[in-house]
Amino acid sequence: MRNFISVNDTNNIDALVEKALRYKADPFSDLQLGANKKIGLLFLNPSLRTRISTQVAAKNLGMETIVFNVDKEGWALEFAEGAIMNGTTVEHIKDAAPVLGSYFDILCIRTFPGLKDRAEDYAETVINQFIKFAGVPVVSLESATLHPLQSLTDIITIKEQLVKPRPKIVLSWAPHIKPLPQCVANSFSQWINAWGEADFVITNPEGYNLSEAYTQNALVTHDQQAALKDADFVYVKNWSSFEDYAAMPGDHTNWMLTNEKLKVSNNAKIMHCLPVRRNVELADELLDGPDSLVSQQGANRVWAAQAVLSEILQNNQ
């Protein structure tokens, strides 16, 4: 593994999950692996879990971490090739990335889509330019379209909870007050499809179908109640429209998941990547109930990050 941007950067999901679970059982077993190595965490957007869990993971591997909130503390970056920089941007990525790469052994970046121009967001310009110009391995801490560390965490959590070989996993769209990216839903779909060890159903209102590039083998339905039948895991997440890009067509507040809706499930475990808008996306009764896995997911972010950083350190000596 050189970079970690999507599921395509691993050729063995189960091995990566097993590695993460080994670190969960014995966090400091590779404390020397990252000795004298530095990792840079660059944030162009806020974060709680990703930031702290990656810091903890790096420390468990003996690395030193420097966090830089680029959006608040850095120069405004320009990403366009050939830009005449007579506006608000101060420094081109071509100039900033090699300097950052010279400071660190691994560079991790959180970006966010602009949610205005679909082609631009799906080109993943920001993270691809860091890969092109930094000269060191790059890890996505969530990009414009994907959130691979979250998805690896989600599979770790599912595997910990498995009681039968081929669970039914449902990705259920949830209401929200503002347009959110498709990142988490795209990425979860991409990883569950690549994992291939579940019956995967995606349910969302009309107008909210995800890109088929990620949904592939999943059954996509607009009938939420039918989708929830016999579900073992329900992953709840809002996303804005891919088709009418970043729009929020229709009023679908009744898509919020409740205990009543879940009666048809197989005592489904409830998942959400957090942060969650309580009683908008998910009812308190589920988040505070015995079947919620959200805290376990948040905690498992450390082991996902540690497994990925370890792979990169081992493969880029």
Ligand code: CP
């Ligand atoms: N799930 C997740 O990525 O959380 P943060 O945005 O807090 O990092």
